[in-house]
């Protein structure tokens with residue numbers, strides 16, 4: 001058995017199961033705090049912070065601790081006006097039953113974002129995925145929600161969510177522009193902005209991805225989406 005937790009042992013893992021404490025790691029990971037419904041733990045050996053999800057200890061980043069505190073301390077439920085604006089755009093459920101809406105938003109301070117990923121969830125945004133967003137906005141900072149010219153239609157988003165895996169980590173959906181150029185997106189996608197093609201110009205091509213077709217346009221740029229936090 002190793003002395004200390006995975007982080008004490010300089011192992012590059014983000015999460016480990018509760019069963020490993022006492023079987024693989026002789027570590028002292030103890031509950032220090034509960035924020036909302038999330039229990040936070042600390043390893044007494046290296047002071048690494050963890051939160052527990054089901055039976056897994058996940059490393060708590062600085063970012064996620066702040067997100068967690070804000071999630072429970074702020075008023076993040078949609079008001080009637082914003083709810084109506086969201087209904088106009090349409091909601092796509094992701095695999096965790098979180099509700100996602102691609103939008104253009106205007107903040108109370110006048111700033112405008114064209115690539116806003118609105119996430120409505122009962123659960124706080126915890127984990128490494130949420131650290132990918134450089135900018136996080138809370139819904140109480142938002143004045144209005146509108147259709148973004150870069151967002152894909154609900155029909156396209158829903159279809160891309162259910163796409164089959166045809167190559168390793170590749171879940172293609174074929175889209176088309178009005179002049180019949182073919183675009184391939186991978187997995188659940190909310191926005192498109194590549195080679196002057198905007199998401200709102202795209203519709204389903206209703207064809208299967210053909211690996212021999214070299215006319216397809218594949219978006220290779222990563223979009224600068226910002227995350228907007230809403231509590232369900």
Ligand SMILES: [Zn+2]
Nearest residue numbers: 005008043046
């Ligand atoms: Zn440790």
